[in-house]
Amino acid sequence: MQTVRHFLTLKDCSPAELTALIERAIDLKAMTKRGETYQPLKDRTLAMIFEKASTRTRVSFETGMTQLGGHALFLSPDDTQLGRGEPIEDSARVISRMVDLVMIRTFEQEKVEKFAAYSRVPVINALTDMYHPCQLLADIMTWTEQRGSPKGRTAAWIGDGNNMCHSWMNAATQFGFTLNIATPQGYDPNPQVVAANQAQLHFFRDPNEAAKGADVIITDTWASMGQEAEKKAREKAFAGFQVTEAMMALAHPDAIFMHCLPAYRGLEVAAEVIDGPQSVIWDEAENRLHAQKALMEALFLGFPH
Numbered sequence: 001m002q003t004v005r006h007f008l009t010l011k012d013c014s015p016a017e018l019t020a021l022i023e024r025a026i027d028l029k030a031m032t033k034r035g036e037t038y039q040p041l042k043d044r045t046l047a048m049i050f051e052k053a054s055t056r057t058r059v060s061f062e063t064g065m066t067q068l069g070g071h072a073l074f075l076s077p078d079d080t081q082l083g084r085g086e087p088i089e090d091s092a093r094v095i096s097r098m099v100d101l102v103m104i105r106t107f108e109q110e111k112v113e114k115f116a117a118y119s120r121v122p123v124i125n126a127l128t129d130m131y132h133p134c135q136l137l138a139d140i141m142t143w144t145e146q147r148g149s150p151k152g153r154t155a156a157w158i159g160d161g162n163n164m165c166h167s168w169m170n171a172a173t174q175f176g177f178t179l180n181i182a183t184p185q186g187y188d189p190n191p192q193v194v195a196a197n198q199a200q201l202h203f204f205r206d207p208n209e210a211a212k213g214a215d216v217i218i219t220d221t222w223a224s225m226g227q228e229a230e231k232k233a234r235e236k237a238f239a240g241f242q243v244t245e246a247m248m249a250l251a252h253p254d255a256i257f258m259h260c261l262p263a264y265r266g267l268e269v270a271a272e273v274i275d276g277p278q279s280v281i282w283d284e285a286e287n288r289l290h291a292q293k294a295l296m297e298a299l300f301l302g303f304p305h
């Protein structure tokens, strides 16, 4: 039996596969803009399990599946047995006997790993506390569209050492760029993820130092989903980490600003930056659709290389 491919982190693909996937996403975007119909996933179903809120991820996966000719099924713990304690192994075995692809947004990375271990069909990580690999497909696609290949360039992560930071760290290794990381003390990224990507990373306590000369400046919310109770304490700890126009002026003159969204203007980013000329956030959000279409196509038809 052929082993099932999953997409739980960017490390589930080779660097060559990822680069080809980004190129394919750019092609699929052009096809969509030309109005071409392309439906390789006709009569296929994607199960979307959401244990956390979402706007972009839900809309992009559901729309992407429709455009590819298939159907997407929204499953929330509130109205399935998933929220009533049915074991993840049982849910995985049952759901994967009926659908063709599963997408999960949840808390623990171990949960998507366990689901994948018991699933007959490919499983996609649509955000955990640890990683957000689908967002990185869209982010690298956007960087490539805007400024060419990220290889040999430098990005600067300013803020929390969170799931997005971890996926940017994996991306630095897989796509061959340097990542400057500035986090306040106590909010550093996971040491195991650091160790796995060490060669591409530089660490700073001063966000302005991290931003110097960077080709991309990235930030994210200071309080991720599940950390709502820490919001006030985090705002205090992250003082000085707001991406401002002054910080952007330290980056490369041609630098772009990225944010996975949702964003909180006046906290992690100044309105002048996120709504300013260097911001590429709307393309970045739209590219979730195109990048995930390329991913779903690859999981069904094989990865481009």
Ligand code: CP
Binding pocket: 053, 054, 055, 056, 057, 058, 127, 135, 260, 261, 262
């Ligand atoms: N960036 C992102 O994943 O957005 P949602 O939480 O709206 O899906």
Ligand code: NVA
Binding pocket: 127, 162, 163, 164, 220, 221, 223, 224, 225, 260, 261, 262
């Ligand atoms: N770090 C954020 C990303 C949201 C897309 C969170 O986990 O809430």
